[in-house]
Amino acid sequence: xxxxxxxxxxxxxxxxxxxxxxxxxxxxFSDVAEPDDILRKLDDKLGGVIxxxxxxxxxxxxxxxxxxxxxxxxxxxxxxxxxxxxxxGSATLDTLRKAVATAACRAVxxxxxxxxxxxxxxxxxxxxxxxxxxxxAEGVYYGGYRYDEYITESENGRPGRLEAQIVDSDxxxxxxxxxxxxxxxxxxxxxxxxxxxxxxxxxxxxxxxLAKAARDLTHGLTTLRCTVYDERQLEAEKMGGILAVxxxxxxxxxxxxxxxxxxxKPARGLPTVALVGKAVTFDSGGxxxxxxxxxxxxxxxxxxxxxxxxxxxxxxxxDLPVNLWGLVPAAENLPSGSSYRPGxxxxxxxxxxxxxxxxDAEGRLILCDALAFAVRQxxxxxxxxxxxxxxxxxALGTFKAGVMSNNDDLIKDLQKAADDSGESIWPLxxxxxxxxxxxxxxADLKNTGSRxxxxxxxxxxxxxxxxxxxWAHLDIAGTDVxxxxxxxxxxxxxxxxxxxxxxxxxxxxxxx
Ligand code: BES
Ligand code: MN
Ligand code: ZN
Numbered sequence: 001x002x003x004x005x006x007x008x009x010x011x012x013x014x015x016x017x018x019x020x021x022x023x024x025x026x027x028x029f030s031d032v033a034e035p036d037d038i039l040r041k042l043d044d045k046l047g048g049v050i051x052x053x054x055x056x057x058x059x060x061x062x063x064x065x066x067x068x069x070x071x072x073x074x075x076x077x078x079x080x081x082x083x084x085x086x087x088x089g090s091a092t093l094d095t096l097r098k099a100v101a102t103a104a105c106r107a108v109x110x111x112x113x114x115x116x117x118x119x120x121x122x123x124x125x126x127x128x129x130x131x132x133x134x135x136x137a138e139g140v141y142y143g144g145y146r147y148d149e150y151i152t153e154s155e156n157g158r159p160g161r162l163e164a165q166i167v168d169s170d171x172x173x174x175x176x177x178x179x180x181x182x183x184x185x186x187x188x189x190x191x192x193x194x195x196x197x198x199x200x201x202x203x204x205x206x207x208x209x210l211a212k213a214a215r216d217l218t219h220g221l222t223t224l225r226c227t228v229y230d231e232r233q234l235e236a237e238k239m240g241g242i243l244a245v246x247x248x249x250x251x252x253x254x255x256x257x258x259x260x261x262x263x264x265k266p267a268r269g270l271p272t273v274a275l276v277g278k279a280v281t282f283d284s285g286g287x288x289x290x291x292x293x294x295x296x297x298x299x300x301x302x303x304x305x306x307x308x309x310x311x312x313x314x315x316x317x318x319d320l321p322v323n324l325w326g327l328v329p330a331a332e333n334l335p336s337g338s339s340y341r342p343g344x345x346x347x348x349x350x351x352x353x354x355x356x357x358x359x360d361a362e363g364r365l366i367l368c369d370a371l372a373f374a375v376r377q378x379x380x381x382x383x384x385x386x387x388x389x390x391x392x393x394x395a396l397g398t399f400k401a402g403v404m405s406n407n408d409d410l411i412k413d414l415q416k417a418a419d420d421s422g423e424s425i426w427p428l429x430x431x432x433x434x435x436x437x438x439x440x441x442x443a444d445l446k447n448t449g450s451r452x453x454x455x456x457x458x459x460x461x462x463x464x465x466x467x468x469x470x471w472a473h474l475d476i477a478g479t480d481v482x483x484x485x486x487x488x489x490x491x492x493x494x495x496x497x498x499x500x501x502x503x504x505x506x507x508x509x510x511x512x
Contacts, residue, residue, distance in 0.1 A: 004196060005108060005162055007144045009137045009185055011174040012116070012165040017041045017075050019167060021116040024077035025103040028054075028061035029088040029122060036122055045074045050082070061085060063095070064487055066102060077116065081106060085122065093135045094422030096123055100139030100164075101488035108144055108162060116167045120177070129173065130180030133166070137184025138191070138499065139488075140164040145192045147199040147492050186317045187502055191495040194310035198480070198493035202282035202299045206251035207330035210279055210302065214256045214328065217313045223262060224316040229255035239329075239373075241348045241365035244356070246331035248286055248339030255370070256305070258312045258326030266321045270509065271380035271470070274325040275312070275501060276370045278363045278386035279305025283333045286359030287341050300493060301363075303480040304385035305330060307497030314502045322509050325379055329366035333359070345443045349373060350465055355443040363388045364447060364461045371465040381410070381470040383504070384462065385497045386477075391454025393478035396426055401479045401496065404430035404459035405472035414472055417504035423496055425474065430459035438464070474500075 016024065016038050026038055035043060035051065043050040049069060053059040059067035063086030071077045083099045085091055099119050107115045117140075120132045127135075144162040166181075168174050197205065197213055205213070211228040218224045231252045234243050239255060246253025256279075280301040284290060290298070305328035312326035340346065344356045346365070350372035354365065363386050374382045392402045403425040405411045411427055418425045434456045437449035445464060449457030459473045479496040482489055 004149055005144050005146055005160060007141050007188065007192075008161070008163045009140050009181055010163070010165050011178065011181070012167050013169065013171045013174060014116070014167045015169055016118055016167060017045055019076045019116065021077045021165070022112045022114040023079040023081055023107055024075070024116045025081045025083060025119055027083050027085045027099055027119045027122050029085050029091070030061040030063070031087045032061070038118060038121060042075060042080065047074070053082070059084070066106065066487070068106070079112070083119065091123060091126065093127055093131055093420065096120065096127070096132060097135040097139040097142070097422050098488045100136050101143030104140045104143030104162060104164065105488055105490070108146060113161050114163045116165050118167055120166065121168065124173065129176035133177030133180030134184035134187070136166055136177075137181045138188045141188025141192050143488050145195055146490050147196060149196070183318055183506075186314055187499060190310040190314045190317075191498040194306045194498050195493040195495040197306045198300055198303045198495070202332065205302065206281050206332055207246065207254040207279070208251065210281060210305070210328070210330045211254045211256050214258060214309050217309060218258070221316045223260055224312060225259045227257040227259070229257070237349065238347065239349045239369040240346045241354070241369040242329045242331055244340040244344070244346045245280070245333055245362040245366050248334040248336040249332035251281070251332045253329070253331035256309070256328040256330060258309065258328070260312055260316050260324040260326070262321045262323065263319060264321040266323055267509070270322055272323040272325070272378070273505065273508070274327055274374035274377070274379035274382045275308045276327045276367060276374060276382060276384035277305035277308030278302070278367055278384070278388065279328050279330040280362060280366070281330060281332045283360070283362065284335060286333045286362060287335045287339050288359040289335055290360060297481065300481050301387050302330070303387050303493060304476060304497065307385050307495070307501065310495075310498045311501040311505070314498070315505055318506070320505055320509050322505060324505075325374060325377060327370040327374055329370045331362070331366055333362045352445060352464065353443040355440040355446040357446050357448045361447045361458070364458055367462055368465040371462060375465070375467050375469055379469065382466055383472050383474065383501065385474045385501070387480050388475045389455045389458045389477055391458070392428075392475035395428065395455055396478055398478045400424040400426040402426060402428045402455050402475040403472055404428050404456065404475070406463060406466070407470045407472070410470050410472050413507065414500070414504055417500055417507055420507070421499035421503040423500040425500070428456055428459070430456050430463055430473070434460035435463065
């Protein structure tokens with residue numbers, strides 16, 4: 001897995017004021033008036049400039065703020081980046097993750113290839129050391145990520161590499177963080193890889209190319225296997241949903257099946273989990289074509305499937321003792337002489353028939369085949385991830401994904417994983433009243449409901465295909481992309497879902 005910027009995370013015991021570095025990164029709370037011992041020491045050497053900044057109101061430690069200073073030979077660091085941690089009482093692990101990401105992001109912008117991080121220090125009494133190590137490693141990857149594989153001009157010294165050292169004078173503290181850094185690096189790497197795959201355009205990643213990317217993930221991992229249904233097998237298996245959505249494109253659809261079987265036997269009673277992800281490599285809307293405005297963004301309509309693929313890879317690398325399926329239906333939704341049309345009635349893998357009213361409601365059609373496949377394979381618990389509805393974006397905006405489920409305990413567990421991972425979710429309903437709207441007069445179901453509650457009716461449609469299995473659906477339509485850069489990340493794919501799903505699985509097997 002070649003990273004576009006090669007990231008490395010290490011620990012180093014050092015005196016913060018003296019140790020040589022390109023950029024030292026230190027945090028500050030907005031509501032703690034007194035500087036802590038590091039800030040005080042640096043401030044002394046720098047002639048009071050840190051306190052001056054605070055008193056002028058230019059940098060007070062507010063969340064999402066930062067200030068860049070220069071060491072001028074007075075401290076070991078060439079540059080000193082102060083990062084705001086917000087109010088002390090509301091700091092979470094994600095505060096740390098985002099602060100680290102902000103620093104890494106700034107370093108890459110400045111073409112600085114080496115940074116020293118002391119951001120864990122003010123939080124050390126709040127969180128356990130491995131959790132902090134993991135959040136820091138994840139943050140370095142997140143902020144250091146860039147998508148520039150097609151920029152051939154103006155190479156002008158892009159760093160290509162970011163080396164981050166977690167520095168502390170206390171060797172024991174550094175050592176205690178290490179058990180978290182290792183999984184943090186695995187998760188950071190796969191999430192960056194997921195962002196690259198998602199950012200790749202539809203002329204590069206079509207369903208067969210995505211299937212190849214899935215196969216590539218299994219290299220060197222004997223516990224992870226990949227099977228791909230091509231068009232002939234889709235026909236033989238009667239996967240009518242995937243075939244219908246893929247019917248308009250010369251890039252033929254695929255069904256990607258990843259299977260992870262751990263080396264250690266899962267604990268008794270642990271469910272076999274199926275992760276299902278929507279991978280529409282380009283969603284033009286089909287015959288019910290979308291407006292031209294922002295249609296380019298629909299290359300990201302494969303993000304859910306990619307999040308599932310990346311999570312499978314991470315689970316295998318982390319050796320999680322749980323049986324997993326990763327199911328990724330992949331199709332390109334285009335209008336053509338061979339496309340499916342409004343009015344068509346299709347028979348899905350489950351046997352249920354669906355009347356098509358809008359070819360732009362295609363995600364649910366490929367997902368229902370994959371969900372029914374998960375049920376047939378006797379998965380106990382199913383989680384699907386999809387950029388499914390604009391309505392979810394209208395309801396929740398871009399900060400939280402919607403979660404719909406037939407099981408309250410599963411919502412709780414996902415909520416916990418969301419809190420731990422910093423990938424936020426919010427529950428929405430999908431029960432009987434919504435399901436009622438999806439009934440057709442001439443088929444079992446139709447693929448759109450009324451104007452209202454589109455995220456809920458879409459979920460209610462999916463719910464018809466999971467039988468009595470525990471199931472949750474994550475609608476990530478609002479959270480899959482940053483349209484413009486944010487302090488802690490570049491514009492483009494957010495990789496949303498990777499940390500959430502792997503954290504859910506790690507919590508499930510009780511592994512930190
Ligand atoms: N991929 C879109 C949903 C989407 C919209 C994702 C905006 C990200 C940003 C999905 O396939 C779609 O087109 N949904 C329709 C459903 C409608 C036709 C019932 C929508 O939301 O408009
Ligand atoms: Mn669509
Ligand atoms: Zn779509």
